[in-house]
Amino acid sequence: MLFQTWQFIVFFIIVYTLFLQVKGTRFQTPLLLAASYFFYGWWNPLYLLLIVYSTVLDYTVVQFMERSQRKRIWLAVSICNNLFLLGFFKYGEFFAENLNAAFQATGVPLDVPMADVLLPVGISFYTFQSMSYTIDFYRGEIRRERSFLRFAAFVSLFPQLVAGPIERARTFLPQFAREARITWTNISDGLTLFLIGFFKKVAIADYLAMHVDPVYAYPDEHSGSALLLATFFFGWQIYFDFSGYTDMARGIARMMGFNLMLNFNRPYLANSLGDFWGRWHISLSSWFKDYVYIPLGGNRRGTVHMYMNMFLVMVISGLWHGAAWTFVIWGAMHAIGRIVTRPMEQTAFYREQVPNIVKQAWVFAFVTVTWIFFRAESLGDAWLILGRIFSPSLFTASELPHLAFFFCMVIWIYQYLDETRARFALQPSFVRIGAATCMIVYVLVFLISGTPEQAFIYFQF
Amino acid sequence: MHDRVRAGLPDLRHAGASLYLLPVLIMTTQHLPDAKARPEMTPPPGAREKPDPAEQPFRFASETLRLRMRDWLVVLVLVILATLLLPRVWTLVDDFETGENFRFPYDLSNDYWLVSRWIGEATATYPALTLGDSVVWGQYAGRNETLAAYLNAGMGEQVFGNIGLDGLHPAAMYGLVRHYGGSIRNKQVLIQLNPLWVSSAQHDLQGDEETRFNHPGLVPQVYPNLPVYKPTVEEVFFTVLERSVDFFAWTRHLRLAYFDNMDYHSWTLENPSDFPLSFIGHELPAVDENPRSRAIPWEQGGFTETEFPWLDLETSFQWQSFRNMIDLLRSRDNEVFVLVGPFNKHMMAPESRVRYEQVKAEMVRWLEQEGIPHNATANLPTDEFGDASHPLASGYERLARELLEDPAFFK
Secondary structure (H helix, E strand, O other): OOOOOHHHHHHHHHHHHHHHHHOOOOOHHHHHHHHHHHHHHOOOHHHHHHHHHHHHHHHHHHHHHHHOOOHHHHHHHHHHHHHHHHHHHHHHHHHHHHHHHHHHHHOOOOOOOOOOOOOOOOHHHHHHHHHHHHHHHHOOOOOOOOOHHHHHHHHHOHHHOOOOOOOOHHHHHHHHOOOOOOOHHHHHHHHHHHHHHHHHHHHHHHHHHHHHHHHHHOHHHOOHHHHHHHHHHHHHHHHHHHHHHHHHHHHHHHHOOOOOOOOOOOHHHOOOHHHHHHHOOHHHHHHHHHHHHOOOOOOOOOHHHHHHHHHHHHHHHHHHHOOOHHHHHHHHHHHHHHHHHHHHHOOHHHHHHOOHHHHHHHHHHHHHHHHHHHHOOOHHHHHHHHHHHOOHHHHOOOOOOHHHHHHHHHHHHHHHHHOOHHHHHHOOHHHHHHHHHHHHHHHHHHHOOOOOOOOOHHHHO | OHHHHHOOOOOOOOOOHHHHHHHHHHHHHHOOOOOOOHHHOOOOOOOOOOOOHHHOOOOOOOHHHOOOHHHHHHHHHHHHHHHHHHHHHHHHHOOOOOOOOOOOOHHHOOOHHHHHHHHHHHHHHOOEEEEOOHHHHOOOOOHHHOHHHHHHHHHOOOOEEEOOOOOOOHHHHHHHHHHHOOOOOOOEEEEEEOHHHHOOOOOOOOOOOOOOOOOHHHOOOOOOOOOOOOOOHHHHHHHHHHHHOHHHHHHHHHHHHHOOOOOHHHHHHHOOOOOOOOOOOOOOOOOOOOOOOOOOOOOOOOOOOEOOOOOOHHHOHHHHHHHHHHHHHHHOOOEEEEEEOOOOHHHEOHHHHHHHHHHHHHHHHHHHHHOOOEEOOOOOOHHHEOOOOOEOHHHHHHHHHHHHHOHHHHO
């Protein structure tokens, strides 16, 4: 059930109506849990087995951890279990393929069977969220959640279940223990976020996908300029797609009195790669920082160690996005980019003399090039695209879809102004009222029917 | 401070900063976890006490886009105004020229917003209308060779407006009159009943399997259930929306008339270099001056003698729909005249011909019972038919002449 479908709208109206009746009563959490499981089971009821198993196990592990002196063992049980689930369902085929290739290359007469399993939607998100509970408890940062229903609702709350933001137990769990506060501000905030997210997804991301997909499906049939253009648009597509989903998720949760964290903060205005990762998929970046980078030693053990940690985290982050070497390379490119540019960014010259727009431009260019590996169907395709882009065919004429370019530029200019002193120009109420009206009218006139829904990109992660 | 603004927090440089702090204080004191939940929480050994992170201020995203409730009310009013006004304003943009013996552009036969507009214009311009499927539209005839054109020629003035539409079977005709033909009131309406639509279960939309047919957007969406028609819930929803709200019929008009039957986004990608609003001012398809199909007698066109199963009118969905439409038109104070046929008997196998006469007699019997003036005598020569039911130009001319000589018609 995708947020932009009528099925979800009907589902939400029913759930919200019931929620308003039961909020603050003992039925609040059971209703949220039932709604969330229904939402998740809509994709495939079998998925429910997995999420229930994961939830029960982490809930039980923490119970044991509370009583045990050997907390580390129970933490290991939780982490191993979650990583096993991820490994089996998401990476099983990838590992088997690579092992078999290695066996074949070295002449070892072994063949690892490949399990034909369905990748459960959103598994990467809810396993990480659930792990944050066990780790935070182990660290003594949170109390044990006594109510299983509340914990299960925390793991599975439908607005953020399948594509985040990945919430932390310490900030999100307490929200289940209180009566949901629904105010007019919450509702207007929620509606605004939903509208913005809906527009980003349906009007822009899906539109850009219509341009990008055919080019990336057959990269060998396109010139360097066409591939560069498609890559440029993919950078915006994935931003609008994912941040649009997050906005909708946050809006829905906000209407129900829950606060989900900000997950995107104008990433293409970042002036360094470190800044980019502080603005892009913030919930994941901070998760890796808190639960991988810092436990590895962070920057406390010297520069070399810090760079090694950085590299490792970025590669793991790449692999988190997908079971393919393209994602690993994407992560590694970002890691190398950060390692190489970090000393430069710390110089006084860079900080004070280089205009901000130049910094933003190079970060955007670097990130855009790395998207090639993120989007390409295979490593071969990625190298081909990169080769074509840096070849004379870059200078052949390619048709620029005006509307797509217009959307990207308008949003970029808006975000740019919003971060500068020119922000005052965006503050009058007629600007936001006009923007909201235009978005709704645009959707009603041009998009309300006729186009099939496209799944969100981040569902595959 | 800049970071604070970026983070979506109130800028404390402004006067009255304490006002911003007030809600924070209220939140942190009043909305602690409820009393029932709190005792259940037992801190683990060594747990550090921290302020409740769940109570931190909500970071919106782009503060400049953050609408308050009163903003939403204004947006709602503006959107309603836009949906009401845009279709009306668009009539000034649409280059929709009609003129003498106009017939609706064939390629836009499913554009019910424009059809509705044409029906409105026709009812305002002509004292009488001819309503029917492509037989009335004039599949094998030029613009000035249709039944309406010959009737006008016979009367020496523009009396009949041609509101025939390609593929308009009786069920669709009923839907058209009901949902898009509200302006047909106090008019004289010549309705052509094409017996073809009761010649088989397939034409009657009563086949066993789902099939493609003309004008699904005009037939009942939920009840009665048509076995040949299995729309998705979305299709039903949007069809009902288009019928009920002029705005949505208009957006369909844009798709059909301006975006080559694509959605807007696909259209812009098909024409990437065009200005995205260049569709404004594009010309609509011109009126069809010439026959849509090659105007030759049916035998030369490759048609052969055919067996028509013919249905029992009692159980025919199309016949029932036709009767409903007559009732509807009469309830709107229209004077109705029914032209039964013409139908190409020369193309029928002998057994079919006998059954056809029975079916036709049944139709006539009902029309007489209801006191509806009609003509069922039209009998064109074989070389004046283009196929089973469509006359050629000479057939229309003969038909118009016969009608004008019919006292029932002329009355």
